[in-house]
Amino acid sequence: MALSLAVFVQIIVAVLLVIGLMVGNAVVMVYVERKACGFIQRRPGPFEVGPRGLLQAVCDSMKLLGKQIFVPGNIDWPLHFLAPVVAFLPVLLLYLPIPFGPYLTSLQVDDGILLILAFAGLGAVSNILAGWSSNNKYGLLGAARAVAQSVAYEIPMIMALLAVIFMTGTMNLTTLVEGQGGWPWQWNIVRQPLACFIYVVCLVAETNRAPFDLPEAESELTAGFHTEYSGMGFALFFLSEYANMLLVSFVCAVFFLGGWRGPFLDGFWWTFAKAYAIMFFIVWIRWTFPRVRFDQLLNLNWKWLLPLSILNLWLTAVVVKLAN
Amino acid sequence: MSPEPHPAQSEILPPLINLKPVNWFFDVNRAMSLWPVTFGLACCAIEMMAVSMTRFDIARFGAEVFRPSIRQADLMMVTGTVTKKMAPAVVRLYEQMPAPKFVLACGNCAISGGPFKFEGQYGIVEGVDQLIPVDVYVPGCPPRPEAILEGVFSIQEKITGRRWWPGPEEMPSDPAPPAKAAT
Numbered sequence: 354m355a356l357s358l359a360v361f362v363q364i365i366v367a368v369l370l371v372i373g374l375m376v377g378n379a380v381v382m383v384y385v386e387r388k389a390c391g392f393i394q395r396r397p398g399p400f401e402v403g404p405r406g407l408l409q410a411v412c413d414s415m416k417l418l419g420k421q422i423f424v425p426g427n428i429d430w431p432l433h434f435l436a437p438v439v440a441f442l443p444v445l446l447l448y449l450p451i452p453f454g455p456y457l458t459s460l461q462v463d464d465g466i467l468l469i470l471a472f473a474g475l476g477a478v479s480n481i482l483a484g485w486s487s488n489n490k491y492g493l494l495g496a497a498r499a500v501a502q503s504v505a506y507e508i509p510m511i512m513a514l515l516a517v518i519f520m521t522g523t524m525n526l527t528t529l530v531e532g533q534g535g536w537p538w539q540w541n542i543v544r545q546p547l548a549c550f551i552y553v554v555c556l557v558a559e560t561n562r563a564p565f566d567l568p569e570a571e572s573e574l575t576a577g578f579h580t581e582y583s584g585m586g587f588a589l590f591f592l593s594e595y596a597n598m599l600l601v602s603f604v605c606a607v608f609f610l611g612g613w614r615g616p617f618l619d620g621f622w623w624t625f626a627k628a629y630a631i632m633f634f635i636v637w638i639r640w641t642f643p644r645v646r647f648d649q650l651l652n653l654n655w656k657w658l659l660p661l662s663i664l665n666l667w668l669t670a671v672v673v674k675l676a677n
Numbered sequence: 678m679s680p681e682p683h684p685a686q687s688e689i690l691p692p693l694i695n696l697k698p699v700n701w702f703f704d705v706n707r708a709m710s711l712w713p714v715t716f717g718l719a720c721c722a723i724e725m726m727a728v729s730m731t732r733f734d735i736a737r738f739g740a741e742v743f744r745p746s747i748r749q750a751d752l753m754m755v756t757g758t759v760t761k762k763m764a765p766a767v768v769r770l771y772e773q774m775p776a777p778k779f780v781l782a783c784g785n786c787a788i789s790g791g792p793f794k795f796e797g798q799y800g801i802v803e804g805v806d807q808l809i810p811v812d813v814y815v816p817g818c819p820p821r822p823e824a825i826l827e828g829v830f831s832i833q834e835k836i837t838g839r840r841w842w843p844g845p846e847e848m849p850s851d852p853a854p855p856a857k858a859a860t
Contacts, residue, residue, distance in 0.1 A: 387736065391736055396737075399737065399739050401738050401739075401842065402709045412706045412739060413706075416709075419703040420776070422775070423773075423775040571715070575746045576749065579746070583775040584775060587749050
């Protein structure tokens, strides 16, 4: 693909739109999360700031903007300031191959999912930078946990996606969506239910969300790898966490839930509706399940998800071979 | 090569844009999102938990995000007796908090030593304001959750210069309970 001017302009516009999507998503999800938490615990949640508390997330972000940036003593300061940026920037790239709608794809990449999986690993790098550079024992412990967790859960995640790739024979996300139909029984979740289950479990663990939020477990590690970050550093970590959640939800919608195809009127609204349904699911289980212990987390991965995903991959390969 | 050790930078710089509307805007945002630190000393902390739970629900005013790390918190509720053993930790926590920071002394012990203040006592700090500056005092032993809410409103009033929510005297009185059907 020649990098012509049109492609360049397209990428610039796409990146700007993605930044808008990320910020808007964080504002909406902070509100949704606190409201959902409130309703689950039988209280109204944010209610008085703005109509029905709608301005709450805006106030929070403005407050974080105005907060003092506290630089702790004896930190590794280049890395300390680099870590939130490293958490934030790769996510911009990850949104480029996602097909939001039939024509709404920032960049047509043949190996779109490969690009996403390769650069999603940078999230763990930002966590370990943050934990290491903070000169804080809780930060370091949180970073160690974050790396162990995301390295472990990436493997069954890739195996689950690989089963779908074996079945459909493509890594291009647009082709993947076109291979599925509009109705729910034509989606890949029907043909690969185990892969979808494994992917959803890994999705929660990869984004460090409860019940797998061990890297920032409040009762054990104060705030884990972002213990020493105040103001905008913390806000950037928060932003990239929500952006990562949305990204894995989009990948799940594209791979298993038929992307932009719906029972009627195909379009980007189906992708967004499915992705936000998964986002709500993540919020829901966060406020429903208690946190697991770290050994339980790793045992679940190495003893259950990994063998199951290998079995699933092997079965898929056999069936594909026989069917051909 | 390890970097040169350097002390923490925690000085509070004067605002670059010192305009009244801008300051007012940020002050209102600060007042509407006071994140308390997860920090309790004695039985008043139980009331602090109650105020974030179902019936009182401090979340309505945007102050339910209890941050475990002091770096991300704005409001320190000193809930309970400050012993001399605990005093260095309280001071240290206060010093670690980034700048727009507010302290709410909650309960008689944190205000003045409360029931532990008597001649010859040796273990209690008689009032947390001997250690750190306090913005709002909430009396009670322990204070009701409504009183803690009122303390948070007072901090909001102190930040922005106006009271945001109607007080109890301005609220419409409760409607009469429905008459019970004769049995």
